[in-house]
Structure formats: structure tokens, C-alpha cells
Amino acid sequence: MDFNLNPRNESYRKRIRDFVDQELLPLEQNADAYDEHENIAPDYLEKMRAKAKQQGLWCLQIPEDLGGQGLDIVGMAACYEEMNRSIFGPVVFNAAAPDDGNMTVLAKVATKAQQERWLKPMVEGRVRSSFVMTEPAPGCGSDPGMMQTTATRKGDRWVIQGHKHFITGAAEASHFILIARTSDDTRKGLSAFLFHKDDPGWEIVRRIPIMGPEEHGGHCELKFDGLEIPDENRLMEVGDGLKLTQIRLGTARLTHCMRWLGLARRSLEIATEYVDNRESFGQPLAQREGVQWLLGEAAMEIQIGRLLTMHAAWKLDQGDFARKEVSMAKVAVADTLHKAVDTAIQLCGARGYSKDTPLEWIYRYARQARLVDGASEVHKMVFSKTLLAERTDFWHWGVEA
Incomplete structure (x- = not known):
């Protein structure tokens, strides 16, 4: 490319x-x-x-x-x-x-x-939204096949029963996309629906406290007890819920990487400014070899993450699903964000640990990166399975038509 x-x-x-x-x-x-x-x-x-x-x-x-x-x-x-x-x-x-x-x-x-x-x-920015999929055990997390929430057809409507949690943005959302089970079919057992916050038959049980900081609307626990959704508010065909989830999450996972790289860069911007101006034992910290090693390693990891992310983005633009590329970027950039902000805090010392810079904010935020939209271990399973199937072709180059 x-x-x-x-x-x-x-x-x-x-x-x-x-x-x-x-x-x-x-x-x-x-x-x-x-x-x-x-x-x-x-x-x-x-x-x-x-x-x-x-x-x-x-x-x-x-x-x-x-x-x-x-x-x-x-x-x-x-x-x-x-x-x-x-x-x-x-x-x-x-x-x-x-x-x-x-x-x-x-x-x-x-x-x-x-x-x-x-x-x-x-x-237009008039409403916020939420994606409602994750459930408490024994319901689904990274494995949608464990979905417990059900949508039962009743004439031209669907009746929802179930329990969801860690639903990002729910406390301020007006429009929701819900994934629920409509049959026991392994591949076609889930369907997707749209509902509004004012529809009866569901509630926000609580806004779950997290390490934070939080997105607007937090991360909420929801219960559904008879929510009725008209069939006209079903997305795609009955049984296409897993397909919709895959369509959504492919690009969404990569946009996380894009944003995290920005936070990683900001962390090093703060650190480089500090070590350039902070003197210790007669010279700026930036002139010390140990400091340069820390900065150099973090900068290199950010560039690796940028290349992985841009390659996956390019493949998506070509119409490829880019599953292994997105998964590799997700794992690498999640680690990179933590490494970059951890390095920046170390180099800035007490200032980095304080609230005088956004580094402590970014540090707390960074810990979720290895969990959201699929834990790193799950993504490693994804591309390791591809490696086992493709063997040496796992590393093939594309060829121009």
C-alpha cells in the first residue's frame, strides 16, 4: 500500500x-x-x-x-x-x-x-446511542453463542426478556441496538433490533462504577421484562444478528486502535516536553541514555501500532474483512497505549502521577483497552487459528490486479 x-x-x-x-x-x-x-x-x-x-x-x-x-x-x-x-x-x-x-x-x-x-x-448529534449485547454469566461476553436474552415473536412484534451489563453509554442513550436470541440455530440464532429509551418493558438497574474515567452514559446494567419491539424495527433478516455484530465490530475495533494511538502520542508529547526542560545533576533528563531508551522504545511501539492499524484500514477499504489484521492491531495497540502512558508517568515522576497532567487519566483509561471489544486473549485465538489454517501464507503479500 x-x-x-x-x-x-x-x-x-x-x-x-x-x-x-x-x-x-x-x-x-x-x-x-x-x-x-x-x-x-x-x-x-x-x-x-x-x-x-x-x-x-x-x-x-x-x-x-x-x-x-x-x-x-x-x-x-x-x-x-x-x-x-x-x-x-x-x-x-x-x-x-x-x-x-x-x-x-x-x-x-x-x-x-x-x-x-x-x-x-x-x-446530527441530537441523540446518543448504545449497543446492547454483553450479559452477566452464564450469558455472552466474547462468545455471542452464549446469548441468554431472548426475542420471542408475537404477531408483528418481538417480546424481549433478559439481562445485560457493561452496556456503554446506556445512561444517556436514546437509541439502542439490541442483540437477542431468536432461535437455537448455531449460526443464525441471533437477531438485531432497534428500540427507544422511552419504550416500556426495560430498565437501567444501575450505572456500574469502573476504574474510569467514563464515556458519557457510563457502563450500565439493564433488565428486559416484556419490552415489545415492532418487526419494522428489526435490523437485517431474522437470524442475522451475529452477521450484524461482525459488520459493526470489525471497523469499530479498529477505530479504538486509531483513537488509542492518539492518546499514546499525547502521552509521549507530555513526557518529551518534560524531560527536555527538567534538569537533574547538571543536565536535562533528555540527554540521559536511560531516558532516551525509554522514549525510543515507546516511540517505536507507537509506530508499529500505527502501521498495523493503517494496514488493517487499507484492507478494509479494499473490501477485505481483515479479521486477523484487525485482531493483531487490537492486541498490539492496547499494549502500546499502556506502555506509552506508563513510560510517560515514569519519566515525569510525581508530576505524571498527579492530576497536573492528563497522564493519570489516560493511565486509568488505558487498562480497559485489553478488554473492550474482545479481550486480547480472544483476539490472539483468532489470528492463531488463521496461522494454523494458512501456515506460511499467513504472511503473504497482496498482489495488484
Whole structure:
């Protein structure tokens, strides 16, 4: 692949970078700009979103005919990385999980009527959304086949019974995508549905406390006791729930990597600035070999993660599922984020451990990277199975047509 960005993607990347530098990094220094869950407060969020819209930087990932900017996935990779150099970045540009993945999958598989009702308000930033799949044991986690929540057909409606937890964004979501069991078929036993927060028959049991910081809407436990969903709000065909999940999560997992690389870069930006200016025993820390080793190793890991992510993005743009490439990027970049911020804290000493920089915020946030959208161990299973099937062809190069 050609690692040069096309002029359009580069223009968006530069504009995102300038917006982050001029608007968001200074805002992080304002204590009033944070809500009680350590994310950007609603008033400040709306102001920043209005500026992003005004500058044409809104919803880069959504096709132009649906209200977005229509960037390809390679362009998203470059821009999402720049966005998340700020801890406030992705949500300002309407590119934060879970809305990002939900909008992307609805743009791909929803009917025109469903897009008008459910997707359009999300693209316009009028509502938030949530993806409802994970369940308490013995229900599904990384294995959708263990799904316990059921959808039973009753005329032209589906009745939902079940229990979900760790549902990101649920406390502030209006639109939900629900995965539930509609039969015992191994491959075609799950189906996907849309429902609204005001529909009766379900409740948020609690907002689950986490290490944090949290996305808007937190991570919630939900119970369903007779929620009725009209068949017109079913996504794709009956039995296509697993297929929808795979369509959604392929790109969504990679967008996590894109954003995490931004946080990793920000961590090293803070560290390099500190060691350049902090003197110890007569010379700047940056001149000491041990410090250079730490910085160099972290910088190299970030670049490896960028290459893995960009390669997977390119393959997705070619129409490939890129399963092993996405899984390898997910594992590597999750580790890289932790290594980068851990290194930065070590180099910044007490300042890094304090709340005077966002490093402690990023450090707590980074621990979830090895868990969300499939634990690292699960992804290693995915590409190791591919290795066993492909053997030496696991490392093949593509050939131009």
C-alpha cells in the first residue's frame, strides 16, 4: 500500500490537528470543563461540537448523503489519531464509541426508513446511542453463542426478556441496538433490533462504577421484562444478528486502535516536553541514555501500532474483512497505549502521577483497552487459528490486479 495520504484526507487531518491544538488542549486545563465522571461537561461539549460542525469536521466517518464527510477508513485512521491527542477529542467530532460504531453499521445495513428515524438524529448529534449485547454469566461476553436474552415473536412484534451489563453509554442513550436470541440455530440464532429509551418493558438497574474515567452514559446494567419491539424495527433478516455484530465490530475495533494511538502520542508529547526542560545533576533528563531508551522504545511501539492499524484500514477499504489484521492491531495497540502512558508517568515522576497532567487519566483509561471489544486473549485465538489454517501464507503479500 501507499502510505501517503491523499490530499483530501491530509487536509482533514491537519484541520483536526489544528482544532485539537487550539480548542481542546487548552480546554483540558479548565476544571469547570469536566463533568462528575471526568469527561467533558455538556455545556462545553455543545460549544465545541458547534465549532466542529461550523468548520466541516463533523461525522467524518459517515457518507455524505447521510450527513457526514464520507472519509474512507484510511482517512479515518489518520484523523481519529489526531482527534484523541485530546481526552475530549472523539466525542466533540461525533466519533466516540459507541455512537461511532452504531452510526457506521446503521449506514451500512439499515433500511432508508430506519436510517431516517434512528440514524439521522445520531448523525446530527441530537441523540446518543448504545449497543446492547454483553450479559452477566452464564450469558455472552466474547462468545455471542452464549446469548441468554431472548426475542420471542408475537404477531408483528418481538417480546424481549433478559439481562445485560457493561452496556456503554446506556445512561444517556436514546437509541439502542439490541442483540437477542431468536432461535437455537448455531449460526443464525441471533437477531438485531432497534428500540427507544422511552419504550416500556426495560430498565437501567444501575450505572456500574469502573476504574474510569467514563464515556458519557457510563457502563450500565439493564433488565428486559416484556419490552415489545415492532418487526419494522428489526435490523437485517431474522437470524442475522451475529452477521450484524461482525459488520459493526470489525471497523469499530479498529477505530479504538486509531483513537488509542492518539492518546499514546499525547502521552509521549507530555513526557518529551518534560524531560527536555527538567534538569537533574547538571543536565536535562533528555540527554540521559536511560531516558532516551525509554522514549525510543515507546516511540517505536507507537509506530508499529500505527502501521498495523493503517494496514488493517487499507484492507478494509479494499473490501477485505481483515479479521486477523484487525485482531493483531487490537492486541498490539492496547499494549502500546499502556506502555506509552506508563513510560510517560515514569519519566515525569510525581508530576505524571498527579492530576497536573492528563497522564493519570489516560493511565486509568488505558487498562480497559485489553478488554473492550474482545479481550486480547480472544483476539490472539483468532489470528492463531488463521496461522494454523494458512501456515506460511499467513504472511503473504497482496498482489495488484
